[in-house]
Amino acid sequence: MTESFEERKVEAPRRVAWEAPVDPVLASIDDKLAQGGRLDFEDGLACLETHDLIGLGRLALNVRTRLYGDEAYYVANQHLNYTNICINHCRFCAFHRAPGHPEGYLMTPEEAAGRITATDANDVREVHVVGGCNPEPDLAYYVALLEALGRARPGLKLKAFTAVEIAHIASRAGCTTREVLERLRGAGLSAMPGGGAEVFSERIHQALFPRKIGADEWLAVHGEAHALGLRTNATLLFGHIETHAERVEHLLRLRRQQDLSGGFQCFILLPFHPANTPMAHLPGPSGVDILKTMALSRLMLDNIPHLKAYWIMLGLKLTQVALHFGADDLEGTIVQERIAHQAGAATAQGLTRAQVEAMITAAGFRPVERNTFHERVEAA
Amino acid sequence: MRLSGIAEKTLAGERISFLEARALDREADLLTLGRLAHARRLSLHPERVVTYAVDRNINYTNICVSGCRFCAFYRSEGHPEAYVLDRETLAQKLEETRALGGTHVLFQGGLNPALDLAWHEDTVRFIRSFGLQVHGYSPPEIVYFARQAGATIREVIERLVEAGLGSIPGGGAEILTDRVRRRISPGKADSREWLEVMETAHTLGLKTSATMMFGHVESLDDRLAHLIRLRRLQDRTGGFTAFIPWPYQPGAATLPAETRGGVSYLRLLALSRIVLDNFPHVQASWVTQGAHVGQAALHFGADDLGSTMIEENVVAAAGVRNRMGEADMVRLIEEAGFTARQRGPVYGQVVRG
Numbered sequence: 137m138t139e140s141f142e143e144r145k146v147e148a149p150r151r152v153a154w155e156a157p158v159d160p161v162l163a164s165i166d167d168k169l170a171q172g173g174r175l176d177f178e179d180g181l182a183c184l185e186t187h188d189l190i191g192l193g194r195l196a197l198n199v200r201t202r203l204y205g206d207e208a209y210y211v212a213n214q215h216l217n218y219t220n221i222c223i224n225h226c227r228f229c230a231f232h233r234a235p236g237h238p239e240g241y242l243m244t245p246e247e248a249a250g251r252i253t254a255t256d257a258n259d260v261r262e263v264h265v266v267g268g269c270n271p272e273p274d275l276a277y278y279v280a281l282l283e284a285l286g287r288a289r290p291g292l293k294l295k296a297f298t299a300v301e302i303a304h305i306a307s308r309a310g311c312t313t314r315e316v317l318e319r320l321r322g323a324g325l326s327a328m329p330g331g332g333a334e335v336f337s338e339r340i341h342q343a344l345f346p347r348k349i350g351a352d353e354w355l356a357v358h359g360e361a362h363a364l365g366l367r368t369n370a371t372l373l374f375g376h377i378e379t380h381a382e383r384v385e386h387l388l389r390l391r392r393q394q395d396l397s398g399g400f401q402c403f404i405l406l407p408f409h410p411a412n413t414p415m416a417h418l419p420g421p422s423g424v425d426i427l428k429t430m431a432l433s434r435l436m437l438d439n440i441p442h443l444k445a446y447w448i449m450l451g452l453k454l455t456q457v458a459l460h461f462g463a464d465d466l467e468g469t470i471v472q473e474r475i476a477h478q479a480g481a482a483t484a485q486g487l488t489r490a491q492v493e494a495m496i497t498a499a500g501f502r503p504v505e506r507n508t509f510h511e512r513v514e515a516a
Numbered sequence: 517m518r519l520s521g522i523a524e525k526t527l528a529g530e531r532i533s534f535l536e537a538r539a540l541d542r543e544a545d546l547l548t549l550g551r552l553a554h555a556r557r558l559s560l561h562p563e564r565v566v567t568y569a570v571d572r573n574i575n576y577t578n579i580c581v582s583g584c585r586f587c588a589f590y591r592s593e594g595h596p597e598a599y600v601l602d603r604e605t606l607a608q609k610l611e612e613t614r615a616l617g618g619t620h621v622l623f624q625g626g627l628n629p630a631l632d633l634a635w636h637e638d639t640v641r642f643i644r645s646f647g648l649q650v651h652g653y654s655p656p657e658i659v660y661f662a663r664q665a666g667a668t669i670r671e672v673i674e675r676l677v678e679a680g681l682g683s684i685p686g687g688g689a690e691i692l693t694d695r696v697r698r699r700i701s702p703g704k705a706d707s708r709e710w711l712e713v714m715e716t717a718h719t720l721g722l723k724t725s726a727t728m729m730f731g732h733v734e735s736l737d738d739r740l741a742h743l744i745r746l747r748r749l750q751d752r753t754g755g756f757t758a759f760i761p762w763p764y765q766p767g768a769a770t771l772p773a774e775t776r777g778g779v780s781y782l783r784l785l786a787l788s789r790i791v792l793d794n795f796p797h798v799q800a801s802w803v804t805q806g807a808h809v810g811q812a813a814l815h816f817g818a819d820d821l822g823s824t825m826i827e828e829n830v831v832a833a834a835g836v837r838n839r840m841g842e843a844d845m846v847r848l849i850e851e852a853g854f855t856a857r858q859r860g861p862v863y864g865q866v867v868r869g
Contacts, residue, residue: 424812424851
């Protein structure tokens with residue numbers, strides 16, 4: 137991964153008959169891509185509505201192979217959820233507790249630091265830090281949290297706080313999100329995770345998460361982070377009440393933001409897990425739907441380098457298949473995942489390096505360990 | 517051997533040889549195998565229908581003298597968890613199956629010395645009296661009954677058919693090479709006997725399925741030999757309805773193996789669809805793969821999503837628990853881009869939809 141993402145984009149070779157799409161709409165998208173064109177809204181819808189799953193997967197695999205060959209990336213990381221207390225009450229969330237709830241918690245910076253010095257996490261290179269919008273702590277808490285984590289494990293990269301938390305911290309502190317980002321960067325913030333984007337649609341915003349920031353603000357915070365030189369990720373929570381058009385619009389808005397600010401490094405699809413949420417009556421997206429959306433994301437987001445198959449939410453078997461549908465990254469080894477498991481995820485809460493590498497190898501790819509900035513690292 | 521020649525041959529609907537299948541497996545990526553398998557599936561079934569069954573697996577006993585090394589289900593005689601299903605329990609299961617719109621039961625069990633052929637004949641009649649069809653007795657059971665009764669395979673099948681047996685499931689095939697069977701299941705029917713039961717059943721007009729349990733000690737060549745043997749028998753009899761492969765589920769069983777996951781499953785499924793050009797149907801195993809990969813398998817050669825599994829015990833004994841409502845089954849099929857139809861015990865025999 138030494139060359140830049142731009143240098144990796146080279147001319148596509150023409151392909152043999154059985155690698156060409158069967159669906160003529162996909163064939164025209166293939167031609168468009170070969171001429172350096174971009175997918176538009178109609179193309180996006182066509183990808184989600186085609187019956188030619190394999191043909192769509194092939195287009196995404198071609199892009200993925202051109203960029204990364206047979207490599208598949210993972211990071212040795214740990215998830216840290218410093219609080220589950222949240223005032224937002226999003227309808228898809230099984231993790232949060234209201235202020236005052238007996239199961240609510242807020243870790244002190246020292247407790248949080250204690251979590252990452254635990255022996256089973258000693259080879260971890262990154263901590264993914266996210267939590268609820270808790271009304272109690274002030275900006276000083278978040279600064280102290282990052283500083284405590286940095287002191288406990290110097291060299292550990294801190295990928296912390298979604299745009300939703302940044303906006304919450306700013307409103308509590310009475311300052312701008314940019315000021316919050318600057319303070320946190322000074323305290324050791326390395327990068328930002330992509331959570332809290334949900335679906336960039338005002339209809340979905342009002343229906344599912346009216347109390348937290350919508351698309352404009354989410355994208356603005358990421359734009360500010362990019363301007364400060366911080367790399368960030370982006371997500372889409374899909375397979376609940378959103379339409380195909382809303383999914384495609386989400387990807388297009390993300391692509392436009394990336395054209396402007398350029399700091400997104402990875403896009404992560406989050407299939408909705410309904411258990412223990414107010415939407416438990418919904419089935420969640422099916423395997424074919426997840427694979428199509430994965431492939432579409434690879435094709436549409438031509439300016440975001442990496443696409444993650446988040447094994448925690450996909451399951452290990454589908455994650456392996458997703459590597460053939462455009463994904464090049466599987467998140468990490470992860471110690472103690474909580475959020476998806478509260479919503480009924482049946483996967484393990486963590487995997488060893490050897491397990492992650494075996495999963496990648498069995499899927500037909502070459503495992504490569506990366507750091508927070510998607511740079512290759514030698515195995516510890 | 518060049519991939520392009522084999523791929524073109526497959527797309528033209530031609531048969532591929534053992535060596536061509538081996539080259540295909542070595543050289544084709546997952547999506548190429550899927551593309552070729554799906555093309556064959558659509559040429560056999562252009563109407564884009566996916567079938568499923570509403571039934572339950574009933575295991576009449578878990579007592580088994582076979583001692584297969586991959587099995588977490590069986591118990592020896594006298595073990596505190598050993599059982600033989602009594603009539604009352606069986607009746608409850610049959611009533612429930614009928615109430616849920618079930619058409620048949622998959623009826624199988626261990627090789628239990630305490631149960632004789634007369635017991636099985638009575639039991640088949642009992643099930644039939646509930647208006648359900650019996651898809652039952654895999655070849656190792658039939659071979660065992662023949663030995664027990666001092667009868668021929670043909671006589672055993674005739675007596676069971678007389679009692680009401682409708683079709684035979686393809687279980688116990690594991691891998692149909694004796695090199696592998698000696699290592700994993702030396703105590704039951706060998707590959708010749710397994711094939712002989714199926715040939716006899718087909719000759720008597722019965723339809724049967726065929727299975728493969730892969731991902732343990734076998735090699736690619738063993739898998740291919742398995743497929744070619746099935747294809748050769750099918751050329752002679754035409755009695756196989758469907759092929760159902762699934763990976764070995766390491767759990768409490770004693771045979772060591774790593775779980776290789778979703779890609780190796782889809783590859784084998786697709787390769788089977790390509791090689792078994794004379795088999796009408798290929799079934800996806802959502803029970804071992806989960807609903808996500810089970811559904812995706814409908815684009816990798818499968819045209820049947822198996823059963824809703826009102827009851828399933830054998831895979832569950834290896835620690836994999838899966839159940840699916842009929843509405844979920846139909847939704848998965850439709851979301852994958854197909855029309856769902858309920859079938860009976862014999863594949864392709866539509867009962868609803």
